[in-house]
Amino acid sequence: MAVCIKDCIQNMNLVIGCTIGCSYCYARNNVRRFHMIDDFEKPEFFPNKLWLMEKKRPQNFLLTGMSDFAHWNPEWRNQIFSKMAENPQHQYLFLTKRPRDIVFSTTLENAWFGVTVTSSKEKNRIQTGVGTEFDRSSSHTGHPGVHEGRSTSYHGRGTNGTGISPGLLPGIGGTEDMADVKDSSILIQDVETKNIMTKSNLPVGGYSVNPYVGCTHGCKYCYASFMKRFTGHTEPWGTFLDVKHWPTIKNPQKYKGQRVVIGSVTDGYLPQEAQFQNTRKLLEQLRGSEAEILICTKSDLVIRDIDLLKELGKVTISWSINTLDEDFKIDMDDAVSIKRRLEAMKQVYDAGIRTVCFIAPVFPGITDFEAIFHQVRNQCDLIWLENLNLRGGFKKDILDYIRKKHPDLVPLYDAIYNKRDRSYFRGLEDQAERLAKENSCPFVDNELPYGRAEPGHPVIVDYFYHEEVRGSENTGRRNPKK
Secondary structure, eight states: OOOBGGGTOEEOOSEEOOSSOOTTOHHHHHHHHHTOSSOTTSOEEOGGGGGGGGOSSOOEEESOTTSOGGGOOHHHHHHHHHHHHHOTTSEEEEEESOGGGOOOOOOOTTEEEEEEEOSGGGTHHHHHOSSSOHHHHHHHHOOOOOOOTTOEEEEEEOOBTTBOOOOOOTTOBOOSSHHHHHHTTSEEEEEEOSOSEEEOOSTTOSEEEOSEESOTTOOTTOGGGGGHHHHOOOSOTTSEEEEEEOOOOSOGGGGTTOEEEEOSSSOTTOTTHHHHOHHHHHHHHTTTOOOEEEEEESOSGGGGGHHHHHHHSSEEEEEEOOOSOHHHHHHHOOSOOHHHHHHHHHHHHHTTOEEEEEEEEEOTTTOOHHHHHHHHTTSOSEEEEEEOOOOTTHHHHHHHHHHHHOGGGHHHHHHHHTSOOOHHHHHHHHHHHHHHHHTTOOEEESBOOOSOOOTTOOEEEEOOOHHHHTTOTTBSOOOOOO
């Protein structure tokens, strides 16, 4: 059976950059988007990542997710293979499109090599192999050639010092399309944590639970990117994911009556959740807790767990939707489409579970929250409003985007984010309150009333200015501006 490579292997991008120049290269696009290196055609080595090989749990690593093995500097290769020899618990895979360029041998039993083929015109690479012919590989190992879709990789394993000895890597295949290949650019690893529950200072209060470290939605405006300071990750936000492992929650009643927020600095329903099921496991452990569970997401995978969510009682699902323009959404994040989020919201709402449309962050001059309100009013119980906060490293990225795509808005963004002019958002607060009155909807400031709203009349909640409501426990009080 063919298996998609992303389900079997974790990326370890010790070398970033490639000189081959494939027109469909996802790695080059990621490098440009996240500014990983200055010039993708001039590969760079990141020896500070070699420590990732020291993980005790055996893993399969792809080391050429953003490079081609054939064009590695020999000094980089020697450092990497030396570290591999010190860590034989893992399996290491290297791929190339230029097998003829490789003059290399290794005695490592855990090093696997292969060529990537994307069309019948490139089948000669298979015969070239890596120091031997791949048709002999199949007869030596007994493994069938593995392939799927239009992109196929054939692999040989190193076992002696005179060349790359034959052998196919079982269970690894090509991918159905390049959209799937994009996922393989994400570094995924396991982390242990003593306690999955932490006290929260979010406006909604309670406990904060994050089944993963990092978020592969890669939102350009994400405040949670600050987490890199505490995790040791040097990769750009959106390109790594740590899968948490925690002791089983043995006394869920400890959280009775408490609000438990899932997904404050990640999304519990990332695409990888379909494989690792950490959020599902967490919800199962909270059975019988009588906690008030709030899940924040940009995904439609949550519909997988409708059965379990209905068992848990007080559950609220919030979808972040700050535009109805799919092109703007694509510019900002790698999450599912707005259409899919809206469809999931309706399905969950119709299943009797409380839903929220979180219109955030509100981009000045771009987000039309009235249009979003009319789109969702019949399929949600609450509408939250929060302004775009710009700080840290992503402030420059967003302002550069505005200059490039919306030059007419540059004066407005300069006034708000450089001169601290709040008049625009104060005006939006007034507009939201008028919208609520015109449509017979409750309008509250920094509160989270529990219960289902009257159909078609969701509660509109003003969360503008996070610094004023942080830690307020949804009391309706604000921290005065200093």
